[in-house]
């Protein structure tokens with residue numbers, strides 16, 4: 288089946304024309320869809336949802352026909368002739384947002400739900416769609432509002448006996464909100480990884496066994512493997528799933544000073560990709576002697592993988608060294624791959640399961656980071672007794688968080704001040 292869906296004030300008239308009588312609300316009418324000359328296009332169901340009880344909150348009309356692109360195209364053209372226009376991408380959800388039926392984070396969750404690559408990601412998107420993420424953002428925003436109310440009041444009544452700005456309760460309140468914001472950031476970062484999938488880049492010297500590792504994890508012969516150093520040049524991306532968690536693995540050209548222009552370009556791309564990684568799998572040949580130093584970007588977590596362990600007399604157990612965690616494995620025998628999968632799950636921050644997670648995006652994580660930074664600055668200003676500056680930083684924190692849900696409400700603060708304090712005395 289296919290559905291032509293319409294939203295807006297013209298729906299009722301279009302429904303009446305197609306049906307030959309006014310539609311009943313939320314009733315499935317069976318009918319023949321006809322073109323302007325009365326020729327039958329298709330038979331199907333017509334459902335009219337009067338606003339505001341509809342997906343967009345406006346009048347909505349659904350025409351459910353056979354799932355043929357040709358027939359649906361004819362049905363669509365019939366609707367256009369009756370006064371409709373084609374929707375922009377995401378416009379139904381945009382209208383639902385503008386009608387106040389969804390906030391921004393919920394609207395984004397609709398897209399995340401549709402594109403979810405795993406059951407865990409779909410469940411997380413459902414939670415965001417149902418407002419779980421938004422509610423937690425709102426809780427922090429309320430906490431920030433409470434702090435501002437306190438500070439603004441202290442500034443308005445400087446002659447009080449007690450110095451409200453130095454009150455320990457204010458510090459406690461601030462710590463509590465900062466703690467909530469921190470926990471929310473961690474959760475949102477998890478949610479972003481669930482939606483985007485962890486971005487894992489395989490790096491190492493030529494011939495270290497990078498492409499063989501990609502093939503072993505993908506369970507497919509995706510990358511070319513030869514004993515010629517410098518086999519891989521282009522980036523090769525492969526989406527794999529571990530326990531319902533999706534991640535992108537990227538195979539790269541072996542890092543070395545290459546004389547060949549093509550290989551040099553491959554190495555340049557490898558470095559570019561490394562800078563964007565959530566995690567680097569640094570592959571070193573376990574049978575090679577000498578230093579395994581690699582030119583890796585600073586600040587990116589690294590997991591060291593000693594490959595070709597099937598060639599060793601004894602396989603060392605996993606170890607933690609100054610430069611990070613080390614695992615020994617063999618793409619050929621499969622030894623150590625389960626330990627690697629477990630490490631990847633941990634790296635996704637999802638080691639303890641994904642239950643209770645909600646979906647989030649880089650935009651949200653960034654807004655939460657800016658909010659937390661502004662809150663930290665507010666605490667510092669308060670420490671110096673600079674109440675006005677602290678209040679301004681708190682407002683910035685609030686604005687940053689407001690971007691997530693699309694609710695930035697200046698009047699909310701005034702409302703709270705007048706509700707909580709008897710200023711009119």
Ligand SMILES: Nc1nc2c(c(=O)[nH]1)N(C=O)[C@@H](CNc1ccc(C(=O)N[C@@H](CCC(=O)O)C(=O)O)cc1)CN2
Pocket residue numbers: 290336339340341342349
């Ligand atoms: N046929 C069809 N299936 C669909 C959709 C659709 O638009 N049409 N959806 C498109 O995304 C999803 C469901 N989302 C929807 C969300 C709200 C309403 C709606 O009419 N809400 C009203 C009535 C609620 C009620 O009766 O309890 C409301 O909220 O007031 C409809 C679909 C998935 N399946």
Ligand SMILES: Nc1nc2c(ncn2[C@@H]2O[C@H](COP(=O)(O)OP(=O)(O)OP(=O)(O)O)[C@@H](O)[C@H]2O)c(=O)[nH]1
Pocket residue numbers: 491492493494495496497498499500511512513514515516517518519520539540541542594595596597598616617618619620
């Ligand atoms: N014995 C053994 N040989 C392996 C293993 N993994 C890879 N090799 C061999 O090592 C050689 C290089 O493997 P590749 O996977 O192509 O190495 P690479 O790191 O992708 O090399 P470049 O693309 O050239 O940078 C090949 O001959 C593989 O067969 C392993 O687990 N055990």
Ligand SMILES: [Mg+2]
Pocket residue numbers: 497498499510511512518519538539
């Ligand atoms: Mg390779």
